[in-house]
Amino acid sequence: MVKRTIERLEEVVIKFAGDSGDGMQLTGGQFTNTAALIGNDLGTFPDFPAEIRAPQGTLAGVSGFQLNFGSKEIYTPGDQCDVLVAMNAAALKVNLNFLRKGGTIIVNTAGFDAKNLKLAGYADNPLDNGTLEGYNVIRIDITKLTREATADITELGMKEKDRCKNMFVLGFLYWMFDRPMDHTLQMLQTKFAKNPAVLEANVRALKAGYHYGDTTETFTTRYKVDKAPMAPGEYRNIMGNQALALGLVAAAQKSGLKLFLGSYPITPASDILHELARYKNFGIITFQAEDEIAGICSAIGASFGGNIGVTTTSGPGMALKTEAIGLAVMLEIPLVICNIQRGGPSTGLPTKTEQADLLQALYGRNGECPLPVLAACSPADCFSAVYEAVRIAIHHMTPVIFLSDGYLANGSEPWRFPTAEQLPDIPVRFAEPASDHSVFKPYLRDERLVRPWARPGTKGLEHRIGGLEKEDFTGNISYEPENHEHMVKVREEKVERIADFIPLQTVEGPERGEALVLGWGGTYGAIKAAVTQLQQEGYRIAQAHLRYLKPFPRNLGTLLLSYDKVIVPEINNGQLVKVIRDKFLVPAVGINKIQGVPFTKMELVQRIKEQLG
Amino acid sequence: MVKRTIERLEEVVIKFAGDSGDGMQLTGGQFTNTAALIGNDLGTFPDFPAEIRAPQGTLAGVSGFQLNFGSKEIYTPGDQCDVLVAMNAAALKVNLNFLRKGGTIIVNTAGFDAKNLKLAGYADNPLDNGTLEGYNVIRIDITKLTREATADITELGMKEKDRCKNMFVLGFLYWMFDRPMDHTLQMLQTKFAKNPAVLEANVRALKAGYHYGDTTETFTTRYKVDKAPMAPGEYRNIMGNQALALGLVAAAQKSGLKLFLGSYPITPASDILHELARYKNFGIITFQAEDEIAGICSAIGASFGGNIGVTTTSGPGMALKTEAIGLAVMLEIPLVICNIQRGGPSTGLPTKTEQADLLQALYGRNGECPLPVLAACSPADCFSAVYEAVRIAIHHMTPVIFLSDGYLANGSEPWRFPTAEQLPDIPVRFAEPASDHSVFKPYLRDERLVRPWARPGTKGLEHRIGGLEKEDFTGNISYEPENHEHMVKVREEKVERIADFIPLQTVEGPERGEALVLGWGGTYGAIKAAVTQLQQEGYRIAQAHLRYLKPFPRNLGTLLLSYDKVIVPEINNGQLVKVIRDKFLVPAVGINKIQGVPFTKMELVQRIKEQLG
Amino acid sequence: MAEVTTEQPVKLTPKDFQTDQDVRWCPGCGDYSILKQVHTILPQLGIPREQLVFVSGIGCSSRFPYYTETYGLHGIHGRATAIAAGLKATRPELSVWVVTGDGDALSIGGNHLIHLLRRNFDINVLMFNNEIYGLTKGQYSPTSPEGMVAKSTPYGSLDHPFNPIALALGADATFVARSMDRDPAHLQQMLLRCYHHPGTSFLEILQNCNIYNDGAFELFTEKATKKAHTVFLEHGKPLVFGEQQEKGIRLDGFTPQVVSLSDYSVDDLMVHDENDINKAMILSRLFEMNNGTVTYPKPFGVFYVRKRTTYEQALQKQMEQISEKLGAPDLNKLLRGRETWIVD
Amino acid sequence: MAEVTTEQPVKLTPKDFQTDQDVRWCPGCGDYSILKQVHTILPQLGIPREQLVFVSGIGCSSRFPYYTETYGLHGIHGRATAIAAGLKATRPELSVWVVTGDGDALSIGGNHLIHLLRRNFDINVLMFNNEIYGLTKGQYSPTSPEGMVAKSTPYGSLDHPFNPIALALGADATFVARSMDRDPAHLQQMLLRCYHHPGTSFLEILQNCNIYNDGAFELFTEKATKKAHTVFLEHGKPLVFGEQQEKGIRLDGFTPQVVSLSDYSVDDLMVHDENDINKAMILSRLFEMNNGTVTYPKPFGVFYVRKRTTYEQALQKQMEQISEKLGAPDLNKLLRGRETWIVD
Ligand SMILES: Cc1ncc(C[n+]2csc(CCOP(=O)(O)OP(=O)(O)O)c2C)c(N)n1
Numbered sequence A, B: 001m002v003k004r005t006i007e008r009l010e011e012v013v014i015k016f017a018g019d020s021g022d023g024m025q026l027t028g029g030q031f032t033n034t035a036a037l038i039g040n041d042l043g044t045f046p047d048f049p050a051e052i053r054a055p056q057g058t059l060a061g062v063s064g065f066q067l068n069f070g071s072k073e074i075y076t077p078g079d080q081c082d083v084l085v086a087m088n089a090a091a092l093k094v095n096l097n098f099l100r101k102g103g104t105i106i107v108n109t110a111g112f113d114a115k116n117l118k119l120a121g122y123a124d125n126p127l128d129n130g131t132l133e134g135y136n137v138i139r140i141d142i143t144k145l146t147r148e149a150t151a152d153i154t155e156l157g158m159k160e161k162d163r164c165k166n167m168f169v170l171g172f173l174y175w176m177f178d179r180p181m182d183h184t185l186q187m188l189q190t191k192f193a194k195n196p197a198v199l200e201a202n203v204r205a206l207k208a209g210y211h212y213g214d215t216t217e218t219f220t221t222r223y224k225v226d227k228a229p230m231a232p233g234e235y236r237n238i239m240g241n242q243a244l245a246l247g248l249v250a251a252a253q254k255s256g257l258k259l260f261l262g263s264y265p266i267t268p269a270s271d272i273l274h275e276l277a278r279y280k281n282f283g284i285i286t287f288q289a290e291d292e293i294a295g296i297c298s299a300i301g302a303s304f305g306g307n308i309g310v311t312t313t314s315g316p317g318m319a320l321k322t323e324a325i326g327l328a329v330m331l332e333i334p335l336v337i338c339n340i341q342r343g344g345p346s347t348g349l350p351t352k353t354e355q356a357d358l359l360q361a362l363y364g365r366n367g368e369c370p371l372p373v374l375a376a377c378s379p380a381d382c383f384s385a386v387y388e389a390v391r392i393a394i395h396h397m398t399p400v401i402f403l404s405d406g407y408l409a410n411g412s413e414p415w416r417f418p419t420a421e422q423l424p425d426i427p428v429r430f431a432e433p434a435s436d437h438s439v440f441k442p443y444l445r446d447e448r449l450v451r452p453w454a455r456p457g458t459k460g461l462e463h464r465i466g467g468l469e470k471e472d473f474t475g476n477i478s479y480e481p482e483n484h485e486h487m488v489k490v491r492e493e494k495v496e497r498i499a500d501f502i503p504l505q506t507v508e509g510p511e512r513g514e515a516l517v518l519g520w521g522g523t524y525g526a527i528k529a530a531v532t533q534l535q536q537e538g539y540r541i542a543q544a545h546l547r548y549l550k551p552f553p554r555n556l557g558t559l560l561l562s563y564d565k566v567i568v569p570e571i572n573n574g575q576l577v578k579v580i581r582d583k584f585l586v587p588a589v590g591i592n593k594i595q596g597v598p599f600t601k602m603e604l605v606q607r608i609k610e611q612l613g
Numbered sequence C, D: 001m002a003e004v005t006t007e008q009p010v011k012l013t014p015k016d017f018q019t020d021q022d023v024r025w026c027p028g029c030g031d032y033s034i035l036k037q038v039h040t041i042l043p044q045l046g047i048p049r050e051q052l053v054f055v056s057g058i059g060c061s062s063r064f065p066y067y068t069e070t071y072g073l074h075g076i077h078g079r080a081t082a083i084a085a086g087l088k089a090t091r092p093e094l095s096v097w098v099v100t101g102d103g104d105a106l107s108i109g110g111n112h113l114i115h116l117l118r119r120n121f122d123i124n125v126l127m128f129n130n131e132i133y134g135l136t137k138g139q140y141s142p143t144s145p146e147g148m149v150a151k152s153t154p155y156g157s158l159d160h161p162f163n164p165i166a167l168a169l170g171a172d173a174t175f176v177a178r179s180m181d182r183d184p185a186h187l188q189q190m191l192l193r194c195y196h197h198p199g200t201s202f203l204e205i206l207q208n209c210n211i212y213n214d215g216a217f218e219l220f221t222e223k224a225t226k227k228a229h230t231v232f233l234e235h236g237k238p239l240v241f242g243e244q245q246e247k248g249i250r251l252d253g254f255t256p257q258v259v260s261l262s263d264y265s266v267d268d269l270m271v272h273d274e275n276d277i278n279k280a281m282i283l284s285r286l287f288e289m290n291n292g293t294v295t296y297p298k299p300f301g302v303f304y305v306r307k308r309t310t311y312e313q314a315l316q317k318q319m320e321q322i323s324e325k326l327g328a329p330d331l332n333k334l335l336r337g338r339e340t341w342i343v344d
């Protein structure tokens, strides 16, 4: 047996790519979980085709899953990949330019027959014509080997056996990166408990892949990626939408309130609805409404009823909700509106990510209609950020807009999940009838300018409210000029005072310097990676990432003045930068990318350098 | 007979106030027309009750009509009134604090009986208890005198006779301001042609009022307001919504296109629908849709069909249209969206004015979704501004948002209307099939980045477009990252290039100085009046009023830098000022009023002075 | 119908349901009578004020909650039904009422209405049909007759109107009825039926807008013509009407005929069966059959009623079943998920 | 139906209606068949491609326009009907088709659909009913059966579904029909009927989503069961069905009964009259009558059709009348208004 080198790597990016039917998401997910269990830090991002099921073998049908894992802190799913798995010609074509020069390609040679080449639009075979020069190409006839491995399972047809191809690849990669198969074997046991033949086929394919690496003499290098130095604790892997759903459930539990989700399906927000629909035993009610307007309006009804009303949506759905958001602002009831942003405008790029709904969140309603806006910065952060959104909504009796995006929603990362006890309390205080039986005043405010929440069914608090301008204190309809101005100012001030109840903005890096890179939302990881590298290169720059977009943390203005330059990278055409310039009159500049995909570290490094001159 | 003084006045403000049923709008309108015919410059504003028909005699039921007319240029309906007509106690109570000290009050004493006083919430009679000290009070039992004047018209009952009270007042005011009755007599002839008894009663009341002034010895002063030095030409009086409707009709005629209005009624925009519905012979199609979404969507269908699609609405309706506006931006079709702003947020103050939808117009959509935004600055300006909006929509193949407001919509002023020939051309060029029969490219752009408009029914131009991101040139669906960024930038740049086809921003006043007062929309008159006064007081300030809010005129930035200070008065909580600060990084400051009513000249004068320190 | 337990039997009077707000409808508006009938029946429900919620949209009619001393939400145009659904889903023990207009319910709110009806939340929908937009000062509505001259249609409307009863039946409503502002006794009876029906109750109330559409329903409300032009539906009773109760409705196949009781006996007449959807559908179109020769009366009363699980019942049952199956909620277990690892 | 004049008779083939875009539905999707049948009948209409416009909303089905070489507009979710109305109002000479899904038409777009139907624009609405949201990957829709387990209802849906035919009839539609993806000949026939009906044609097309709701309509589409579970409506013909055409539908009062032709003769059966609204309403609920004991078939074909002036006809007539009355437009006169004065 040939002795093989084992190379130690700090960080590896693998992209699994194949036809939609090839099971790449599952493969990637399994590799991810195994890496996590071993103790690597990681970040993942799936790359679904826009069509439900595009014809097999076509470019439109390619489905991918990217995983970045390492023995150091990982901030993103990775810029370029080190290893590309290409199950067919189309998968190679779509992904080749994301592979770094010198990287490894594992190809299923069976996916490069004449038909596949034609569907992928290759005139001749890239495996043979020099296209892949400079890469380390590992050719395996995965189809054939899988068939062989499962040859004597007579219960299954060829088609079913071929479906195990992905396990072969996974086995091979487990071998290559020296990972145990246990986790996946366990998963297969559970998944196919009722179907022993399929189970057997999958297990055989997995092991065949592993042993193929082990026994075939061609492959001389194996890699080892050690544990990452992560904060001690118990971890799980989590995707953004899942974290968001759990954050809502946790908030419901901790507040002791029922949570009602009124929602209408839309990519990439639907999974929150799907996820929450499973938690009926947590008292979570999900209501698939007839449209987005009914989604938010039913949530408003639920909030008026003394529950946590939530609605989830994306771009076009958000546009439809703006009238009702105005009502919620007038009613001053707790409500959480989650916008999982996607590429716009209009129907836009439904399956791609973007951050272009910030100005809509801040200003996209008729009239002066202020409300708090929060954004999550990583998949796992969706949990705590939405939890905070619920807390603010209840504590300050206000609708809150919570922004996530397609990248966070479908991306995943390790999460040191909290225990229920560690979560901050969400105290709820419903109004109670005055002891002197005086008339209830639904708009009598406390020092935070917050009005009482009267739960229908409570004797003595009967009251009527609506979307017309109302008299302060009594809530009666009022057309009085001065009252209107007063109420507009009070509603604004109420939101601004939330700043007294949120943390000051922190920075990562020097307290003053050449530049502050100011971001928000899903760009955190990429900015972090880029700024870290630039700091290592000696630049005196720092990073600040906003969770609170309205109100801003009290110290933001002072903070901005401590740097020579403020640079604002965004996955849009420049939105936060507008607000910063207006509010603080600093000549902040944007770095913008509007391609439906996140920043890569390297492009940020380069573009920040350009800004630093 | 006593000889009476005739006093010459430069400018007079009269407010007609009474119960909704008292016909004050008609009275005001008649006095206005007569003043206009005489050659006064003028501005008016009606002040409707919020209820359809609040109980008679209550404060909520008071209906008012304010008229400012003069022998000099008039910019607003006036801050305070010189003459108040109060038909009952409630009318007095609601309006007294808008009367200048020393002003004249004409009261109908019959409207101050015990019942009326109680309904108005007066503990005792203000006519007797000193409340009106310092005013010149003219008490007339108008009800009784009207009944007497019409006593022998046996065909009519008391109720019908009492309805002529307003004519008595009008007659009296005609006498007081030395105006001819002809115009009103004519109007009555036409209006009551089929009802001679009612005609007779009205004519008698009118004349009785006139003669009452003439023959009663108590009133010793009459006033004369001479012709104003207006630009020579033919004038008519016009309200904002009416001007807007005419502007649309004119644009349809001049472009040779059909105009389709898809709209859903909402205050204060409904009158545009009502008005346009009358012009069927101009090929105007009005469609009262089932909601605002259907309103704009049907207009989009019409635009796609090669017509001018228009939709009109206000606050809450605008919110509902934002998703469809996004579609129109993607389709790049001509469409005019008129938002007649009202008090917000939510249902807000439906019958009051506000300018708080500017940021919504600019940013209130999902994704990067740019379109031109224009605003009218006076009732008559609604005509030319909306005409320009149509021109831009067609010339640049883009939806355009046109902003007016409740104040402009219902206000009126003299209008030197153009002839059809004087109106700028609106050339329309539909795409034609290529002579070489090559495939039609719906997104092939010209040097203005404008795409061709292909009219369904044209052979060879069959094409399919929609709200998904599209490839430039072909218009095919495209999920390509670079294409998306390109298209986002192109759509933005296309709108920005409109700046090459609009006039540079002008200023009224010195070219440099202490301050520039920058406004937009319905505040023009009030700012003009205030700035004029301040200039007369010696301040070196100027006024610039924006018609184009996106794109800004090319010279705006330079212009702002020519003044020490930029002051932005708005009927909102500060919206244009945000855009100016962001875009030009000048420390512009706002003067804001959010009371559902326009600025008065004097409060602007004072608040600008405060800013000047 | 909502089940409610209270400490003590509640003794309320109509006056207890008046608020301190001035009622601001136009003098003479039909809304006043409806308000009065509602205030009259509310004390008869035997539930305390705090268990009642009135939700409305926008329109003259939608000002209703301000005038009723219960919990109330004056929503946005057309969305009262959607708001009420969310409230009822989370608070099934409350008695939820929607007050809406023909524009609010059938124009902008048409979709939420039909979805509410199919889902069958136990909510009582009172649709004030004045065949006009009152609040916005007189445009025609989706129930206005073709040719109506109104503010937005100076030359007459072109729209074929909805038949609200037929639409509700088409949307699988479980309770469909019609009454009018000018028949207090009947209206009260219908309101009580709405309350007692467990499921969405759709009640069309013809309401006179004396400012913008005065007299639209004179034929049915005025003494002189009412008897000849209305037929009051009663379960199990034959369809008899006319000045002297001298006419009836008979079915010729599926085609309703107006017959004289001098030619036919009462036994020949169609007998109303409020549980028969097919009959209900036929009756929903009875008045439309008017032609030059024969005048068909307009039916009032309950067209159709059936029992079907309410949405909130099904929801509650499902939640209980699932909870039983999955056990008590364990947040820590949920947060852990299925796979974890420990870093130390 | 749209009247069109062209210079020359047009001779087109189905191929002429294919575009250069790859069809991106899932392999096996029922949409392919529908596309094919539409492409098959289009050349039979005798109108040129440029006179045709396909408007759609959002959904798998709504991608249709991209695959059809005519004018096309892929709109936003639920609004195709509203867009089409504006197009047809201004361009009555075009033949306008709406392609929509059960979610697009009945969920978010329910309101525009029912308003389109009552207004009766001459537009052909093809609703692909797969009882699921395809494009968003498998949530239940307003036509999904109660209890359906889908992405958003892991424990079964609680919603009582719409009956699209009953809803359309309740909304006063003038043409209501049903067909299926798997019966090309019938589908073609129905498409042609839609085209030739002057007014809004509502055609429900049962369509198999083989990814998220495979086999939902097997009972009606598969050879083994089709004959026993479907009844094809033909005007003037008795309602016969069954494996051997051995069964029929008979009316007992208003209640349809399934009878065996060994017990009854064909003459006893209900005869389809597509102009009878009452019969159509009864038939619309036929399949719902299934209970443990008796199985009622699902009707296919034209349930109901009637002539009623189309909206655009009424509009055009009104515009002509007004123009005649008011005379040629005179912009200068309009701008002057009624009262002017001269300043010199
Ligand atoms: C989104 C929105 N669109 C339009 C309006 C304007 N609006 C208020 S009430 C109304 C119609 C009222 O008609 P109806 O529902 O019949 O009530 P009614 O006043 O006749 O009782 C309209 C169009 C609004 N408030 N909000």
Ligand SMILES: Cc1ncc(C[n+]2csc(CCOP(=O)(O)OP(=O)(O)O)c2C)c(N)n1
Pocket (backbone or CB within 6 Å): A264, A265, A266, A267, A292, A316, A317, A320, A347, D058, D059, D060, D061, D062, D076, D077, D100, D101, D102, D103, D104, D105, D128, D130, D132, D133, D134, D135, D136, D141
């Ligand atoms: C405003 C808006 N809401 C939601 C969506 C997401 N969405 C797209 S298609 C669709 C439903 C599709 O179902 P259906 O109409 O039945 O079409 P099918 O895909 O089944 O053919 C939804 C919810 C959207 N695009 N826009």
Ligand code: SF4
Pocket (backbone or CB within 6 Å): B052, B053, C024, C025, C026, C028, C029, C030, C031, C060, C061, C130, C134, C135, C208, C209, C210, C211, C212
């Ligand atoms: S406008 Fe009509 S419906 Fe509205 S309050 Fe007045 S009378 Fe009643």
Ligand code: SF4
Pocket (backbone or CB within 6 Å): A052, A053, D024, D025, D026, D028, D029, D030, D031, D060, D061, D130, D134, D135, D208, D209, D210, D211, D212
């Ligand atoms: S998801 Fe279903 S409806 Fe959509 S294309 Fe695939 S099979 Fe057809």
Ligand SMILES: [Mg+2]
Pocket (backbone or CB within 6 Å): C059, C101, C102, C103, C128, C129, C130, C131, C132, C133, C134, C141
């Ligand atoms: Mg109404």
Ligand SMILES: [Mg+2]
Pocket (backbone or CB within 6 Å): D059, D101, D102, D103, D128, D129, D130, D131, D132, D133, D134, D141
């Ligand atoms: Mg579907």
